[in-house]
Amino acid sequence: MDMHAEQLLSAAPAICYLYGEDRDAVFELAERLLRTRKARRLRVDVADLDDAEEALRGAPLFGPTACDVLVRNAEQATPKQGERLLKLARAVSGEDRLIICAPEMSWKKALHKQLCALERVGCCRLRMPDEAGFARWLAQQCAEAGFALERDALAHAAERLYGMRGAARQWIERLRWYRGAERGTIDTGAALALLGERHPPELERWCHAVAMRRAGAVGMARQLTRAQGASGVQMIAWLGMRMQQLLLYRWYRARRSQDALRDAGVFGEARRRVPREAQCWQAGELIAALARLVEVERKLKGASLEDDATLLERLTLDLVRGARG
Incomplete structure (x- = not known):
């Protein structure tokens, strides 16, 4: 049955098939579906259906008995994987739920037509908005x-x-x-x-240097604030985002996510850098760093008599001097 996103969230059918041109919207809706109830959750790629079958096969002794399995890339399924996915969908029973994501799936594909024809399936096409x-x-x-x-x-x-x-x-x-x-x-x-319309190109390099806990980051902070006149609040916002990404990346890695970078909201050039940067921090250090950023942001907005450059240089020094090794 074809449904709009809100209908799908409300009806919560046993099998949810999400496809369409808007890749981000497909995964956004899939995550919203996962958040609609308390259940065991498993995110897998179409090449890892063994894990999905095992998760749906039996309930644990403790915790939620229902299981939500999200298959992330059904559009890449080979014919054999497609057959296994269809078999898995037909076997879903009880309180379990299967969410199949197939962004940019061709409507001409046999698998697409077979998924749409399944019993108890809710289909939602996510078109690119104007x-x-x-x-x-x-x-x-x-x-x-x-x-x-x-x-x-x-x-x-x-x-x-x-x-x-x-x-x-x-x-x-x-x-x-x-x-x-x-x-x-x-x-x-x-x-x-x-x-990013008016930020100096050195800003990303400074964030990377801080994340790698390199001593040279202090000089880069001085260059940005004193020589280039970069906004202290802007620098805090960019660095705060990076620290949060590192913390989320470590968390998703610990949960054995198939794509911890995407789950942590890491895109662009940062996808190459964040895995190396995360090795320089413990989770507790990142939490403390985020708290320190909030403190400095408050001072930048008028709660301190010190100038922005001094606050940013001291913050950078505090963050990098705990480097290990």
């Missing part, structure tokens, strides 16, 4: 994060980020760091600065 629809989604995400954007900032961001929900969420996270506990409207200048 720019106006993407702007509405972006505004809704900002509202849920506790702030609003000026009209010009929203229009410009929607144009730049169109179709890139993952990048948009990273930007919203930077805005959340900038805003802190305050609510209200963020002005256009700050919003576009955090979008």
Whole structure:
């Protein structure tokens, strides 16, 4: 049965088949489905259906008995894997649920037609929204994060980020760091600065140096603040996002995620760097670093008589001097 996203969330059929052109929306809806109830959760690729079969075969002695299995890349299934996936779907019983993601699956594929024809299946096609629809989604995400954007900032961001929900969420996270506990409207200048419209190219290199706990990061902070006039709040927002990604990456790795980088919201150049950076930190150190960032952000916004450059240099030194080895 074809369903809209909200219908699927409400009905929660035993088999959910998500496909369409909007890859980010497919995985976003899949994660929302997982959050609708308490159950054992397993995320697998189509090449790892053995794990899915084992998870659905029996309930544990303790904890939730229901199991939600998410298959992430059904569009890449070989004919043999497709047959196993169909067999698995037909075997789902009781309180168990199978969520099949197939972004950009061709409607001509036999597997697509067979999945749509299954009994007890809810099918949802996630089409790429137009720019106006993407702007509405972006505004809704900002509202849920506790702030609003000026009209010009929203229009410009929607144009730049169109179709890139993952990048948009990273930007919203930077805005959340900038805003802190305050609510209200963020002005256009700050919003576009955090979008990356006016940040010095050295900012990403500084974040990487801090994440690698290199002593040279202190000099880079001095160059950014004193020579280039980089915004201290902007620097905190970018670094805060990186520290959070490192913590989430370590957590998903510990949970044996098939793609810890994606689950942690890591995209672009950071995908190559974060695994190495994470080796330089313990989880407790990252939690302490995030708390330190919040403290310095408060001081940058007027709770200290020290200038921004001094605060940023001292913060950088505090974070890197605990390097191991």
